[in-house]
Amino acid sequence: xxxxxxxxxxxxxxxxxxxxxxxxxxxxxLEIWGENVLDIQHVGSTAIPSIWAKPxxxxxxxxxxxxxxxxxxxxxxxxxxxxxxxxxxxxxxxVLRGAGELSLHHIHCYDKSDGEFFQLVGFRDYLCTHExxxxxxxxxxxSLAAQYPLDRVAxxxxxxxxxQGIYEILEKNEGV
Numbered sequence: 763x764x765x766x767x768x769x770x771x772x773x774x775x776x777x778x779x780x781x782x783x784x785x786x787x788x789x790x791x792l793e794i795w796g797e798n799v800l801d802i803q804h805v806g807s808t809a810i811p812s813i814w815a816k817p818x819x820x821x822x823x824x825x826x827x828x829x830x831x832x833x834x835x836x837x838x839x840x841x842x843x844x845x846x847x848x849x850x851x852x853x854x855x856x857v858l859r860g861a862g863e864l865s866l867h868h869i870h871c872y873d874k875s876d877g878e879f880f881q882l883v884g885f886r887d888y889l890c891t892h893e894x895x896x897x898x899x900x901x902x903x904x905s906l907a908a909q910y911p912l913d914r915v916a917x918x919x920x921x922x923x924x925x926q927g928i929y930e931i932l933e934k935n936e937g938v
Contacts, residue, residue, distance in 0.1 A: 765817060765818060766816050766865050767864055769913065774815070776810070776812070781804065784821065787821055791836075794832065795832065800825060802824075804821060805883060810886060810889050812897070812900075813900035814904060819867045819868070820868050822870045822879050828871065836869065841856040841858045844857055852872060852875055853870065881932070
């Protein structure tokens with residue numbers, strides 16, 4: 763992965779190598795966490811072939827139990843354990859950094875009881891099958907990246923309404 767400097771925003775066209783990188787990481791996770799893993803998915807914009815993305819690999823891991831997650835094994839591979847996220851004990855984050863503090867991988871770990879895993883996968887799948895919405899998302903991301911190249915928090919905040927709108931569509935379709 764090319765990576766992005768901490769707190770910065772840089773977008774680039776989709777790279778086939780990102781899918782290959784995901785497969786390598788998926789295999790590593792399966793090797794170290796084995797039977798605790800229920801599912802591993804490539805999520806985020808690097809998993810959507812038609813749009814530009816920050817070159818940071820986002821991997822969502824659904825675990826039987828967060829309590830049985832052996833964080834030491836990922837740390838041995840160079841990942842920084844960032845702990846529970848958003849005040850949720852059911853969601854933990856690991857970050858792999860490269861030279862110059864580049865963010866390379868984000869491993870999002872979810873307990874089986876946390877539905878956010880399915881939102882991330884659903885978002886990816888929706889944009890992969892709805893080209894017009896994917897194009898709209900890319901346009902928004904590129905505009906925000908130009909506006910906030912040194913402020914990833916503001917960039918992320920600017921995407922929230924769009925993302926929430928897709929989640930609402932997914933929720934409505936779930937009942938159909």
